Amino acid sequence: MIPNLLRIEKHIDSPTEKFKVMKESQNQVAVDQIFKTKPHISVRNLNVYLTKNHILKNVSLDIPDKAITCIIGPSGCGKTTLLKTFNRLLQNSVDVKIEGEVLVDGVNIHGKDVEVENIRKKMGLLSQRPCPLPMSIFDNVAYGPRIHGTRNKRKLYEIVKNQLEAVGLWEEVKERLKAPAIRLSIGQQQRLCLARGLAVSPEIILGDEATSALDPIATTKIEQLFLSLKKEYSIVLVTHTLRQARRIADYVAFMYMGELIEFGSATEIFTNPKHQLTRDYIGGSFS
Amino acid sequence: MEEKIFKALMMAATMIIVVSLFMIIVAVVKRGLPAMSWDMVSKIPGGGFYIGKEGGLLNAIIGSLYIVIGSITLGLSFSLPIVLYINLYLPEKSRLAQFTRLSFDVLFGIPSIVYGAFGFTLMVYLGLRSSLFAGILTVTFLIVPILIRSIDEVVRRVPKEMMDAALSLGATRSEIIKPILRQVAPGIITAIILSVGRGIGDAASVLFTAGYTDSIPTSLSQPVATLPLAIFFQLSSPIVEVQDRAYAAALILTFIVLVLSLAGRYYSRKFSKNKI
Amino acid sequence: MNKIRYNNYRKIKELVLRNSMLFLTVISLSFAVIIGISLYYKSVPILDQQSLWSLLSGESWRPLKGEFGFYPFIMGTLWVTGIAILISLPLCLLSAIYLSEYAAPYIKKIVFPMVDVLAGIPPVVYGVWGILVVVPFISTTLAPHFVEFSTGYSVLAGAIVLAIMIIPLMISVFIEIFDALPGGLREASLSLGATNWQTIKKVVLRKSFPGLAAAVILALSRAFGETIAVLMVCGNVSEVPNSVFDPAYPLPALIANNYGEMMSIPMYDSALMLSALLLFVIILAFNAISRLVLIRIEKNFAL
Numbered sequence: 001m002i003p004n005l006l007r008i009e010k011h012i013d014s015p016t017e018k019f020k021v022m023k024e025s026q027n028q029v030a031v032d033q034i035f036k037t038k039p040h041i042s043v044r045n046l047n048v049y050l051t052k053n054h055i056l057k058n059v060s061l062d063i064p065d066k067a068i069t070c071i072i073g074p075s076g077c078g079k080t081t082l083l084k085t086f087n088r089l090l091q092n093s094v095d096v097k098i099e100g101e102v103l104v105d106g107v108n109i110h111g112k113d114v115e116v117e118n119i120r121k122k123m124g125l126l127s128q129r130p131c132p133l134p135m136s137i138f139d140n141v142a143y144g145p146r147i148h149g150t151r152n153k154r155k156l157y158e159i160v161k162n163q164l165e166a167v168g169l170w171e172e173v174k175e176r177l178k179a180p181a182i183r184l185s186i187g188q189q190q191r192l193c194l195a196r197g198l199a200v201s202p203e204i205i206l207g208d209e210a211t212s213a214l215d216p217i218a219t220t221k222i223e224q225l226f227l228s229l230k231k232e233y234s235i236v237l238v239t240h241t242l243r244q245a246r247r248i249a250d251y252v253a254f255m256y257m258g259e260l261i262e263f264g265s266a267t268e269i270f271t272n273p274k275h276q277l278t279r280d281y282i283g284g285s286f287s
Numbered sequence: 288m289e290e291k292i293f294k295a296l297m298m299a300a301t302m303i304i305v306v307s308l309f310m311i312i313v314a315v316v317k318r319g320l321p322a323m324s325w326d327m328v329s330k331i332p333g334g335g336f337y338i339g340k341e342g343g344l345l346n347a348i349i350g351s352l353y354i355v356i357g358s359i360t361l362g363l364s365f366s367l368p369i370v371l372y373i374n375l376y377l378p379e380k381s382r383l384a385q386f387t388r389l390s391f392d393v394l395f396g397i398p399s400i401v402y403g404a405f406g407f408t409l410m411v412y413l414g415l416r417s418s419l420f421a422g423i424l425t426v427t428f429l430i431v432p433i434l435i436r437s438i439d440e441v442v443r444r445v446p447k448e449m450m451d452a453a454l455s456l457g458a459t460r461s462e463i464i465k466p467i468l469r470q471v472a473p474g475i476i477t478a479i480i481l482s483v484g485r486g487i488g489d490a491a492s493v494l495f496t497a498g499y500t501d502s503i504p505t506s507l508s509q510p511v512a513t514l515p516l517a518i519f520f521q522l523s524s525p526i527v528e529v530q531d532r533a534y535a536a537a538l539i540l541t542f543i544v545l546v547l548s549l550a551g552r553y554y555s556r557k558f559s560k561n562k563i
Numbered sequence: 564m565n566k567i568r569y570n571n572y573r574k575i576k577e578l579v580l581r582n583s584m585l586f587l588t589v590i591s592l593s594f595a596v597i598i599g600i601s602l603y604y605k606s607v608p609i610l611d612q613q614s615l616w617s618l619l620s621g622e623s624w625r626p627l628k629g630e631f632g633f634y635p636f637i638m639g640t641l642w643v644t645g646i647a648i649l650i651s652l653p654l655c656l657l658s659a660i661y662l663s664e665y666a667a668p669y670i671k672k673i674v675f676p677m678v679d680v681l682a683g684i685p686p687v688v689y690g691v692w693g694i695l696v697v698v699p700f701i702s703t704t705l706a707p708h709f710v711e712f713s714t715g716y717s718v719l720a721g722a723i724v725l726a727i728m729i730i731p732l733m734i735s736v737f738i739e740i741f742d743a744l745p746g747g748l749r750e751a752s753l754s755l756g757a758t759n760w761q762t763i764k765k766v767v768l769r770k771s772f773p774g775l776a777a778a779v780i781l782a783l784s785r786a787f788g789e790t791i792a793v794l795m796v797c798g799n800v801s802e803v804p805n806s807v808f809d810p811a812y813p814l815p816a817l818i819a820n821n822y823g824e825m826m827s828i829p830m831y832d833s834a835l836m837l838s839a840l841l842l843f844v845i846i847l848a849f850n851a852i853s854r855l856v857l858i859r860i861e862k863n864f865a866l
Contacts, residue, residue, distance in 0.1 A: 087455055089451050089454065089455065091378075095380065117458070117459055117573075118457065120454060120456065120457045120458075121456065121457030123455065124455065125451065125455035127448045127451065128448070129448065131446065131448045131449045131452040133449065133452065133453060133466040133469075133470075134466055134469040135466065135469060143453070143458075143466070144458075147459075147462045148457060149569040193452065196452075196456065197455070197456065200456050289760060290758065290759065293657075293760065296657050297658060297661030298661060299657075300653070300654045300655075300658040300661070301657075301658040301661050301662065301666075304654060304678070304681070304730055305673075305674060305677055307730075308677050310692070310696065311684060311688070311689070311692045311727075314691075314696050315688060315691060315692060315695075318691075318695055365587060368583070368584040368587045368588075369584070369587055369588045371584060372581075372584035372587070372588045376585070383588070386592070387588060387591070387592060389851070389854055389855070389858070390592055390594075390595060392850070393595070393847060393850040393851050393854060394594065395850075396781065396784055396785065396788075396847075396849075396850035397598075397843065397846060397847065397850075398785075398787070398788020398790065398842060398846060399790065400788060400815045400818055400819055400842070401598070401788065401839050401842055401846070402598075403818075403819075404818060404835070404836060404839035405598045405601060405839075408601050408602065408605050408836065412601070431591075435591075459573060459574075459576075460581070461576060461580040461581065462573075462577075488683075488684070488686070488687065488688070489685065489686070490686065490687045490790075490791045491686070491790040491791050491819055494819055494822060515685055515686075515687040515791070518690075518691060519687055519690075519795070522691070522694070533691075534691065537687070540687070540688055541688050544680075544683045544684055544685060545683075547683065548676070548679055548683045552676060
């Protein structure tokens, strides 16, 4: 029922499993057609429990490389939780239990020897409200490179300039790089946060309803940035607004009550959803 | 009807509380102001603090300053790591964090005389005499619970998204200490102001440990006078001039505390303005 | 190569910082235990000689003869703190209800900073106030109506000073408790046609009773331990007081007053440390109980 984008695993023996795999490999053909490249993040049978609530139920999903994937679904469906497992920000509470695997470039990030800092460095995070660090505009962008060992002032300046240019903020702030980041408008702050994330040269950008606090103009700016950034980065966005997903998504994952209901290319999901729930959600029967 | 009577009573009760504050300040100012003079704040007592009629309170003012600076420095270097550890490293709702908070809440309630007695035992055990160092140590015990409680209060309110933002850049937990401290700096200042107030005014803790002297200590092992002790000891003197010194010290102490509480208000308001 | 070394440096730095912070935290947790043990260790000599019960119930305090009866001091503490609570509880309760249920915002804006200032005034200044105002008032104005003679240095003087001192603590915890009550509770009662006052009496006070009790215990333990201010105004005569105009000698005052001579008389320091231990244990227990109650209340209301 759930279109599982599993690649065939070696350890499948039982007949029923084999049948499932057959079904899935039929699916796989379609997927291979829509995937131009290897998946960047692969989620395998992910279960997450918060206190005793089952937040994510056996989610398996492949996030394609160099494309925008939008995760949609009604609030409380587990979108944000899924996103946070990608860079292991979820484990910060005693009540969290995580089962299953999240593979980034083939490495299970919940494995024992994995250094969490390296995983997080690979992924830039944009949260719901922009969170500039309590320091100057320059220092915000330079924060990441600095902790990773770049001390050279000219180099830092280069990085900051490049990333601020990349998010279209350079012209607006080049006169006041030393000003506290908190003085920027909220839309500028969000672009600053994006630049800050890009400065550690990640491969993936995670956005958690990154435009929900912004006005329409700022939202458009951020969306256009995403569209131009997808040439170099894999982008995963959790979004509450269907219209945004329509505007920018290449792939769409629809979640409901902790389950992944449907995953496919944006055109497919929006024009011809396979599942009744997806149809209802996209048709606006619930939100 | 009943409501009206009680409302009148309530307003009366509030009035009594407000009035008693003014009574205290008025009493201290009325008695202390005539005793104030430039000598009072610029000279050390002459001819012995209990009988000498000459001189002023400089020994106690400087002594209090030394004690407060020393104990705040020492106290911060204990409390900051503890607060950061329970907020940064321990997961939310961790038992250890909750227990730590509870235990400092409880320690906050321990009276200063007990800290004084403990400090004294420790001092004897270590073979120290009553001295500036022992006084600093005891006052540190006294203020660490305040520092921890009030700094924890602000660090807890740091938006989780901000920590996540720094962590998601690949920072280790110890590397996000700097931005967090920057974020809560006004809160830390408020906490310091609060503990300076407590530390500078407390007599019972340093009664056993600081000793008392007419001179200004030049090393950590010399005894030291403080303002509250100056009040306490000199008030019981039969000589009016010596008593005057006590009342002047009370005035100075009250003034310091008033300024501190104004400053604390100012800073905490500034802090809440900057909160996102 | 450099990169690897830098990453190792980061890893080591993280490890060292993390563990030293954990170490400090654990040490700090054992702090209360260390205080308890060291005070106990100091009071062992006298406990070896006499039973705790005989010390607590003994009425005579003659250190030179080796008689250490704590009874007068315990009674002195109970008198002073009991009356202090009797004075400040109604004041605080009435005022807290007024401030949280009736008062206009501008009144709160005036009163709250004043309560803050009151909390910040050092004990010794309260003592000065007691000597300047309360003691003369009692000896010249109040006491002549009731007893033949009082110096003014009395249970009542100590209690009044102490009552004012614990007001900030009590009132701020009271207001916190009232504010923590879910607003829906009041609205539910009001919408049933109850008046404001009925709502306060039947709903607000009843619902917040455990919290108020905890706050009183907290204030009580603060009062128990208050030393200097009480010591300055309560007379310090080691006899059980018979009226509020008699002098009293509370336990903390006993410790503070005798530190000078305690090393020269055998068992004296042990007896004083025992009284410090008693204070410590009682106040620790009181504080722990009331804090636990308050934490539970906070949690329940938050849900």
